[in-house]
Amino acid sequence: MATPSHHQNTTNPTRKKKTLKNPEANFLYELHSCSKSKDLKAAISLYGSAISNETRLNQNHFNALLYLCSTFATDPDSKDLALQYEFRVSEHMSALNIHPNGASVTAIARLAAAKGDGDYAFEIVKTLGDYQVPPRLRTYEPTLFCFCQKLEADKAYQVEEEINNMGLSLEEPQIAALNGGGWHGLGLIGEGKWVLRKGNVEPNGQCCCCGEKLDCVDIDDVETEKFAFRLLAWLWRGRCHPHTLSSFRQSMESEKGSWHVPLYATATRRYQELGFALPGQVLVKMKVKPVKLMMDPAVSHPYQKQARTETMKKSDDKSTSMTGKRKERSP
Structure with missing residues (x-):
């Protein structure tokens, strides 16, 4: 009858390897587990046990502790505890003459900023060059x-x-903070609140109110389309009866993929003054000299395809209709 060999090892080698870790490695492993589970109190308890057992601490231990404390810097329930142990861990690290690295400095700066001490956070950040x-x-x-x-x-x-x-x-986040955090009325940092007033912009981008020059207009295709519909609706409302506005958009969106823009002959010059550019080249036949509306190459719009040129006929209400071809919408 076969008997088991006395050299056979029934112990799991992986488990044995974990149990043979030194106290420093075990402490770091448990700290990482606390970081994953977001358990600040357990990490603090482990830190106290490591000090009692005189475990040799290194920079990795302090970084893990500081990072875990910084994650609770904005938590109302654990903020005070995190700030308290941040100070204790920092003092302990300095006592052991362990120089901070980028991770530890970032964590300390977050905790200092969380309690409103920006000066201390800035002083800590400026020590990066020393190390x-x-x-x-x-x-x-x-x-x-x-x-x-x-x-x-x-x-x-x-x-x-x-x-x-x-x-x-x-x-972008840092620039937005320096600019007042975005559009909420605070204005530039140190420059006071925004002043709202109507004004005009010259064709070269110069503001007639503040004298500053507009560099660019950041607008996507969707916003451009919305702007086009609103502008044309405004022109239509100013010259036509209100009840005809409901059918305005339907006239622009036909099943054949064409758009139709009703315009009065007297409003053509106003239409050009507003700077609205039609896709392609369109001729308007009126009593006056035909007006040529050119496509503005600076305007990016999904309907800017090669448009067909058609001759317009004057209607009974002294309005003209312009029809252009745009690409079919994708299903």
Whole structure:
């Protein structure tokens, strides 16, 4: 009868390998588990046990602890606990003469900004050069956002200058913060609230109110189409009876893929003054000299295809109809 060999190993080698880890590796593994499960209290308990057991801590341990604390910087229930242990972990790291890296500096800056101490966050960020740590934009974000939220314009611009000196470029979130956080009435940081008033823009893009020059207009095809319908509807409403407006859009969207724009002869000049460009080249036959409406190459629109030119006939209500061809819509 066969007997099992006494050399046979029935222990799982993978499990044995995990149990043979040193205390430092076990502590780091458990910290990473706490980070995945977002368990701050468990990580703090492990940190206390590691200190009691005199476990040798390294930079990876402190980075994991600081990162976990920074994730709770905006949590109302755990914010105070996270800030308390952030200070304790930072002091412990300094006592062990462990230099911070980019990850630890970013975490400390987030926690400092969370409690409104932008000055301390900025001082921490500026120490990156002392440790030869390459700067990253995300490291400066908490400090910049903190100053912008507190409307401390001069300090926010100092952070911007520091970012530029480090060879980094601002992205949309940082630019929006410096511009007042977008359109909510605050205006530029340090420049006061927006002033709303009507004004005109010259053909070269110069504003007649503030004197600034418009660089470009960022508008997509969908917005362009909406603008076209609203503008033409406004022209139609100004010259026709209100009850005819309901059939206006139906006249533009025919089953054959053509568009029809009713225009009064007296409104043609006003139509050109508004700067609206029709796709293709259209001739308008009226009593006056025919007017040629050219396609504006600067306007990007899905209907800008080769349009057919047709001669228009005057109707009984002194209006003319212009018909152009556009591409069929995809199903």
